[in-house]
Amino acid sequence: MTTAKLVVDRVRMAFPRRGKEPVVALEEISLTVAEEEFVVIVGPSGCGKSTLLRLVAGLVEPSAGRILLDGREIDGPSADRGMVFQSYTLFPWLTVRRNVEFGLSLRGVAAAERQRVARRFITEVGLEGFEDAYPEQLSGGMRQRTALARALANDPEILLMDEPFGALDSQTRQLMQELLLRIWEHAHKTVLFITHDIDEAILLADRVLVMTARPGRIKKELAIGLPRPRDISLLTVPAFMAYKREVLGLLHEEAVRAERSRNEVGGA
Amino acid sequence: MELRRILAPKEEIPAGLRLALGLLTGISFLALWSWLTYGGLVRADFLAPPHEVLMAGIRGLERGTLLRHVQASLIVILSGFALASILAVPLGILMGSFQVVAAVLEPITGFMRYLPVSALIPLLILWVGIGIEEKIAVIFLGTFFQQLILVSDVSARVSKDLIDCSYTLGANRRQVVTRVLFPACLPGVMDNLRVTMGWAWTYLVVAELVAANSGLGYMILNAMRGLFTDVILLGIFVIGFLGLLTDQIFKWIRRWLIPWSPAF
Secondary structure (H helix, E strand, O other): OOOOOEEEEEEEEEEEEEOEEEEEEEEEEEEEOOOOOOOEEEEOOOOHHHHHHHHHOOOOOOOEEEEEEEOOOOOOOOOOEEEEEEEOOOOOOOOOHHHHHHHHHOOOOOHHHHHHHHHHHHOOOOOOOOOOOOOOOOOOOHHHHHHHHHHHHHOOOEEEOOOOOOOHHHHHHHHHHHHHHHHHHHHHEEEEEEEEEEEHHHHHHHOEEEOOOOOEEEEEEEEEOOOOOOOOOHOOOOOHHHHHHHHHHHHHHHHHHHHHHHHHHHHH | OOHHHOOOOOOOOOOHHHHHHHHHHHHHHHHHHHHHHHHHOOOOOOOOOOHHHHHHHHHHHHHHHHHHHHHHHHHHHHHHHHHHHHHHHHHHHHHHHHHHHHHHHHHHHHHOOOOOHHHHHHHHHHHOOHHHHHHHHHHHHHHHHHHHHHHHHHHHHHHHHHHHHHHHOOOOHHHHHHHHHHHHHHHHHHHHHHHHHHHHHHOHHHHOOOOOOOHHHHHHHHHHOOHHHHHHHHHHHHHHHHHHHHHHHHHHHHHHHHHOOOOO
């Protein structure tokens, strides 16, 4: 493995509650993401995987532990960690072009350069002809394409993706997965991606990290040895199915555990 | 279209039917009014017949008094409303998104929002006198606290993800406020300004209750002394019409200012 781009070092996250025990979302979680690696985290719902991504983004501070990007401890959010959210987060008052330019305009990049970069990424996500449309006029898939272009236009060191295709219908989701594969395979960004969709995880990842139920830890790490370039025809290949069986088994154990602990809490 | 569809909840009705029903309401109202007055069921000093109200309007226009009253009222309403909006909009946006600002302002807004403005008039007279300032102050107090609460609610509803997303694009806190929070609040702010503009009109008569010598509220109150119900009704109609007009103007401004967000 090459040098670590991102290091999450024994991070613990507990949310205080008034008059009760704090909720421990993450317990001593450690992981690394190598330069230009595509890592996908899967886990049962409520396992703290979104919290982990928000910690890396710097949107929340860990209760303990450190997060390092390129060897420097992160301190708050910054443009070097771009994020794509599950919810639609385009700025509704800006056109597609201006949304994509947003990060650059915050830094005072000149208009000509902004337009050049925006044009490139709008083309890359296949939105030519929609530059002057407002988000309101776009479908869900097109909105997430714009959000992806907006994050990429900022040229972040690492791209954080929090179930970005979770709200899309399954056909659109597959198109978006293929789009992301195509972009990643020639842009070679470092990506940390979160999902609860097992197919999506295996299709996209160099490495899949399976999380335990809350409090979240890394249960198992799987290197995905499927050849690239990939596309969705991979979904029916025996090697893919074998990975899928393994991840399904791991997640099922956790789902059962999560259900049991919920019932215990409920009964107590 | 069959009746069952028309009378089902949330079903569209044809535009022609909508217009016809609206006209029917207007005509029925006029018919009822004519029947009560021309039919001799109600005395003219209780309710003036339609043509007398019309004549009062024409008289007022000829003498120039009606326009003078309209102008006086517009100055009061628009000054009070503008002053309230200029302060309430930025303050409300900050109040809805910064808990510190909310904590400071909530004791005041929580108390003031239930106070009838008329209860404050004696104090206003003592403090700002009986000139136009007092009338503007009534409109100001009647709209400011309502606007503050409504705008703060708009601001509180701006999605946290939108703010977080701006941070990950490199925005600092100041940029998040000026370049994300403010524009994100704009449609809600415009809608609430439109609503509170309507409320401002409802305070007009209260504002012109004391020591006024012009304005539509004054015109109505003055006409009461002589039982000139035609002038009273004229005043009511003019206020209603101006209210509708300002509402339309707000709709146009919103459409022009915010082409990216469909109005409700």
